[in-house]
Amino acid sequence: MERYWQKEIETASRDQIVAWQNERLVRTVKRVYENVPYYKKLMDEKGVTPGDINSIEDLWKLPFTYKSDLRDTYPYGLFAVPMEQVVELHASSGTTGKQIVAGYTRHDLDIWADCCARQLVAAGATKEDKIHVSFGYGLFTGGFGLHLGAQRIGAVAIPVSSGNTARQITILQDFGSDYLCCTPSYAMYIAESMEQANVDMSKIALRGGIFGAEPWTEEMRQRIEEKLHIKAHDIYGLTEIMGPGVSYECCEQSGMHVNEDHFIIEVIDPDTGKVLPEGEQGEIVFSCITKEAFPLLRYRTRDIGVISRKKCSCGRTLVKMSKPRGRSDDMLIIRGVNVFPSQIETVLLRMGYSPNYQIVVDRVNNLDTLEVKVEVTQEVFSDTVTKFAVKEKELSEALKSLLGVNAKVTFAAPGSIDRSIGKAVRVIDKRKI
C-alpha cells in the first residue's frame, strides 16, 4: 500500500490545493511588498500592487525574480523578516558568480523537514530505516535538508557528508544503511568503488537511494539501480527556493511531485516570459508561498522542464514536473546548435559506456569544436587498436545523429577522468567569447 507523510496534503483535491495556494499567495505578496523594499520597487516599477493579486490567476502580473536580483541584493536584501527571526543560513556554491544566501526561520526549517520527509516516505523509507546522507553538510543545502527529513520521519540520520569514499563504503557495510542520499554521479562512484573493492552486495542492506542536485538521465538511473541493487529516486530543489524537497519522486519514477502547498510552479517561455500550458516545455519558475525568511516570487530557475497533471498511480494529486533536461545555464551552443550535456550522457550510457565523461568545448579557427572524453569500460575494451577505431566511429556517429553536430570521441583510461564527490563537473568550455 502506498504510504504518505502528509496524506491529507499529498492527496488533496485540486480545489483544495488551489484554495491553499490562493490564500497563501495573497498573504505572501502582501508581506513581501511591505517588508522587502527591493520587491516593492520591482512591483511599483511594473505597476502592480498587492491589491491586484487576488488568486493564483493573477500570478502572471508579478515581476520575475532573476539570479541577478539575488546578486544585487547580496547577502540579505530579499529577506522578509528581521534577522532575529532567522535561525539558519545556507548558500549556493556560487559557481556562476557571487554566492546566494538563503535564510530560514524556525518555521521554514519545519516546512523543509516535511518536504524532505515526503520524499523519504514516498521512496519507501520508514522510521526503522537508517538514512545515509552523503550530500555535503555545510552551506550547501543537500546534507541538512535530507538530515531534517530523516529525523522528521523518525528514521536514523547518518550524517556521513561527502567525500572519503572508502569510509562511505565501510559505513554502508557496518552501519547497515538502508537509504543513500547523494548526487547521482557520486552514487555511481561509490558503486564503482564497491565493485573494485569486491564488496559482497548481498551483505549490503541498502534498499533505496535519493539522488539529486545535478541533472541525470534515465539511463544513469538504470545503471545505479543495477549496480547498487536499489530503487533510485530523483529529488529536486534549489537553494534559492529551499533546497532539496521542492519536488520529489514517488514509486512511479516518472516525474517529481511538486510540494504545491508551499511552492507554485509555472512553466514559461524563456524568451517572452509568457506562461505555457501544461505539457509544453519551457523554463521552470517557482514562487514560495509559505516561507517566511526568504520567499522568492516567480524565481527563474533556468531549469528546462515540463509539468503534467495526469493522475498518478501513487495517489498523489500534486502536479508532477519532468526531470529537468538541464539548466539553461548548462546548455551549450555549439555552432549554433543547442546541446545539453544530458543528451550526451544518454547516448553514452545506451551504448554501454561509462557515466564518467567530460565534454570539452573549444574554438579553433573560429569554429566550435566538441570533444567527448569517455572512460573505457570492460564492455568496450579490446586488445586491438582497430576495434577501438570502430567503436570511436560508432559513438561519434551516434552523437552526431542525436545532437546534430560533430563530436570528436576520445577514449580515456579508466579512472582518469576526475570523479566528483559533490556536483559533477562535466563540461569544460575553453571558448573565450
Place this chain on the structure above:
Amino acid sequence: MSGIAEVLADSGIDIRALTIADTTDFGILRLIVKDAEKAKKVLQSSGYVVSINQVIGIEVQDIVGGLAKVLRILDDAQVNIEYMYDFLAIKEDKAYIIIRVENNVKTTEILTHNGIRCISNDDIVF
C-alpha cells in the same frame, strides 16, 4: 605501466612477453603470463580494465628469412595480423612469435598445412 608491473609482481605473476600499443589518449598493454585468469583478477581489482584473448604462438626457424617465410604464408592466405609479440629464442635454432588474428582456427590450419608448427603453453618456459 609501473603500476601494472607492480600489481603483477606483488601477486607473483611472471610476465613472459609484452607489447604496447599507443593510441593518442591511452595505452593498450598486452601481456603473456602463465596464469591469465589470476592476472586478470588482480589487475581488475586494482582498477584496470582487462580482457583475455586467444593468440597463436608460432615456431620460426632462427635463420635469415625464417620470419619472412611464415609471414608470406599468412599474407598469401590473406590473414590480417592485428599485432605481434616477438619472443627470444628459447631453444637452439628456434625463435617464437605470437600473433593476434581474427580467426585462430583457420589460421592455425593454414600454418600447420604449410608445415609450420604452432606452439602450446607447454613450449613456453614459465
